[in-house]
Amino acid sequence: MSSVTFADLVAIYRATRFDTEDGGILTIATEEMAATLSAIMENDDLYADAQISVEGDAELKAGAQIRVNVGRPNVAKMGLLVSSFDELFGSPGAVLEEPVRYFVKEPGFASGDEPAPEVLLRYRAVLTVVSILRETASLVDETLRQLIFIGKEKLIVPIQFGQRDLLGDVVTEAERLNKLFAVELHVDEKRTILQTTLIEMVGSMRSDKRFGFIIRNLGRLADEVEKGYRLFTSSFSYSKIRNEVEAARLEFVAKIHKTIVDIQGQLLGIPIATIVVVSQLKEVKGCDVAFWTNLGVFLGAWIFVGMLTIAGLNQWKTLAAIGQEVERQQKRLDDDFAMVADQFTDVFVDLTTRIDWHRRALIGVGIILTVGALATTVAFFKLAPSGSWACLAPWR
Known part of the structure; x- marks a missing residue:
């Protein structure tokens, strides 16, 4: 045999039970394999390329079991022999492209085998x-x-x-x-x-x-x-996103502030109503003018509280809607422009803080109204003599 190919070596590798890194027990499968081994043993050039040697003086024939030493073949002329896939991936050149010819001892895979693991x-x-x-x-x-x-x-x-x-x-x-x-x-x-x-x-x-x-x-x-x-x-640039987010921020801020502005007139009426209540309530002797004046002030105070409560609840719902829109805009920015979304977190934090502050302001107004209304109620009943409700009887 004048030449040995890598396919010949692969046949030998497959028939070898490797028990050490450099060799094992080879079961010669065919006469062709026996001839390949003989050629390698007899030709120094073939041995230099194949790096396979037979131990002892065992007869090379089909069916014989012999011990062989298996080294790394000439990669350029033959192919690559490695112990594992990790060794294959770490071999020179293999990280850039798959070697043309190679054999992996474990699990006994050669280039071109199908199916690939x-x-x-x-x-x-x-x-x-x-x-x-x-x-x-x-x-x-x-x-x-x-x-x-x-x-x-x-x-x-x-x-x-x-x-x-x-x-x-x-x-x-x-x-x-x-x-x-x-x-x-x-x-x-x-x-x-x-x-x-x-x-x-x-x-x-x-x-x-x-x-x-x-x-x-x-x-x-x-x-x-x-x-x-x-x-x-999408033709978006960082500056364009920043401008759009800033424009949205200003729009949201205007809407948030409007929730207080819309009821600002009613809020200014709170101190006026307080002065009116304090100055108009008088001591009642019977079903006289003082009783009816106090009753009018009492009912007017509660009507004022009711109207302002309705306006406050409406503004509370408006704040909730604005808050949901802010969350939707933030989620859209996170989904579509995740790479830069973190840089606009401060904008949404500021908007959320403003919404929370206005909610607390509305709660404070509600508390003031409740306290004022209760104080008016207590004062009305304190000033009205017992049995004064008879003044409201239709038969009078």
Whole structure:
């Protein structure tokens, strides 16, 4: 045999029960496999490429069980032999693209095998994300396997990950990101949004933890990029959002203040009514003019309280409606512009505080009215002699 291919080596790997890192017991399955082993043992160049040797003087024939030493083959000429998928993902070049030829001892998987295990499907999905990040990065250091982003600050992201990072619905989230960048329209703006999001997400983390965190949070990354792009395509800028929020704030403030202004005339009537009550109530001797004057003042006071109570309740409901509208506007801002929503929290806090203050003012007015009305009632009955209600009898 003049040459040995990686497929020949894979057949040997599959037939070997590895009991150490560098070898195990090989059951020679076919005469072709026996011929391959003989060629490797007899040809120094083939051995240098295959890195397989037979221990002892066992006869190489189909059905024989022999002990073999299995080293790492020449990657360029043969392929990649690794113990696990973690080792595959950490091998040079594998973080940028899937190696053409490889064999994973555990679980005995070779490139091209079908069906591919779930971890490999997730790995392939991650490679599509890596491709997008490479196009987005300001610099790509393939030797050190690093992505360098230069925005408001410099961010270095070493491309390193393992099976523990390939959890969750990586495939679906990677597809979301790929669909967004598959359309060439505004691709430069999308990359700017992605770069800004990455710097915010992992800028404060240790460099060796950054890429794994990105993969574990692909859903969040896709969400932020989608929201940022929606913000861009809607022709919204930060200043425009700020202006619109400020305009809404002024409108809400005017509505809130109007709740007091609308009943301001009635509120000013409270001290006037108090003076009237104090000055007009007189001691009653019988069914004389003083009794009817006191009764008129008494009824007028309660009518005033009733009317102001109705106006106050109406304004209370108006404040409730304004409060609901403020909450709706805040939720809309959070849903549509989540990337900048936090910067407008103070506006909504101020509006909520104003609404609460006006509610307390209405409660205070209600308490004053109640106290005044009760005081008027007590004074009326104190000044009216016993039996004075007979003055109201229709037969008089």
